[in-house]
Amino acid sequence: MTMADYFSVHTTLVHIPLGRGGYDLSWIEAVGTAFCLPCIWLASRERIENFPFGVVNASCFAVIFFQIQLYASLLLQIYFVAANIYGWCCWGPGASQASDSLHVRWMLARPRAIAGMTCAAAIAIMTWRIDALFREISAMMVHLGAPSPGAIPSDPYPFWDSAILVLQVAAMILMARKFVESWILWTFTYALGAIIYFEQGVLVMALENIVLTMISLGGLMNWMAAAKSSAMPAEALPKVVI
Structure with a gap:
C-alpha cells in the first residue's frame, strides 16, 4: 500500500458492524476523528492546546470532503x-496586549445583529454559487495533483451545506475572540452535520457530530458560566472588530 492510499476514503482501517452491511472506516477518517474530539473538548475548556489538534483534524477532513464531494464543507x-493558526496566535503568549486582555463574554446587541445579517447574506450567496465555485476549485486542485473526484454533480444539500460553512466560519472567529455565541453556532451546525453525513453514508462522522453536539452544549454552559463570573458593565467591555 502506497502513502497515497492512506489518504483515500476507500482504504479501510477497520470494518465496523454499523448499519446495513457494516461500515468501512478509512485511515484518514479515523485520524481526523481522533484529532477532532480532543480539539473541541479542549476548546470548551478554554485550553489553547485545542488549536494544533484542529489543524490536523481540518487537514484530514478537507481531503475527505474533496473525495465525497461535499463542496462547502471542503472550503x-x-x-x-488558517483559522486555527489565527486562534492559536490570539490565545498564545505571543499575542498583543489587546489580545491578552480577552476574556469570555457575550457580544453586544449591535455587533450581534450585524453578524447575523452578514451570515444570512453569505448563506444566500453560497447557496446560489456553490456548484460553480466547487467546479473551479476542483479543477485547480486536480491541476495541482490531487485525485480527481470524477463527475461533479450538484451539491445535494446546497442550502444546508452552505449554512454549515458560513456559521462555522463565524463560530471559529467568535471563538478565537472568546464570544459565548460561538458555542451556540457550534452546537447547531454539529447537529445539522450529523444529519447530512448520515444521509451521505459517512456514518462514523455522523456519530462523531452527535458527540460533538454534546461537547458543544457543555462548552456553551462552561463559557456562559465564565462570562457571568467575569461580567463587566457593557460600556467597559473592550470594542472588538469582528
Whole structure:
C-alpha cells in the first residue's frame, strides 16, 4: 500500500458492524476523528492546546470532503486550517496586549445583529454559487495533483451545506475572540452535520457530530458560566472588530 492510499476514503482501517452491511472506516477518517474530539473538548475548556489538534483534524477532513464531494464543507476545512493558526496566535503568549486582555463574554446587541445579517447574506450567496465555485476549485486542485473526484454533480444539500460553512466560519472567529455565541453556532451546525453525513453514508462522522453536539452544549454552559463570573458593565467591555 502506497502513502497515497492512506489518504483515500476507500482504504479501510477497520470494518465496523454499523448499519446495513457494516461500515468501512478509512485511515484518514479515523485520524481526523481522533484529532477532532480532543480539539473541541479542549476548546470548551478554554485550553489553547485545542488549536494544533484542529489543524490536523481540518487537514484530514478537507481531503475527505474533496473525495465525497461535499463542496462547502471542503472550503470550510481549508478555512479551519488558517483559522486555527489565527486562534492559536490570539490565545498564545505571543499575542498583543489587546489580545491578552480577552476574556469570555457575550457580544453586544449591535455587533450581534450585524453578524447575523452578514451570515444570512453569505448563506444566500453560497447557496446560489456553490456548484460553480466547487467546479473551479476542483479543477485547480486536480491541476495541482490531487485525485480527481470524477463527475461533479450538484451539491445535494446546497442550502444546508452552505449554512454549515458560513456559521462555522463565524463560530471559529467568535471563538478565537472568546464570544459565548460561538458555542451556540457550534452546537447547531454539529447537529445539522450529523444529519447530512448520515444521509451521505459517512456514518462514523455522523456519530462523531452527535458527540460533538454534546461537547458543544457543555462548552456553551462552561463559557456562559465564565462570562457571568467575569461580567463587566457593557460600556467597559473592550470594542472588538469582528
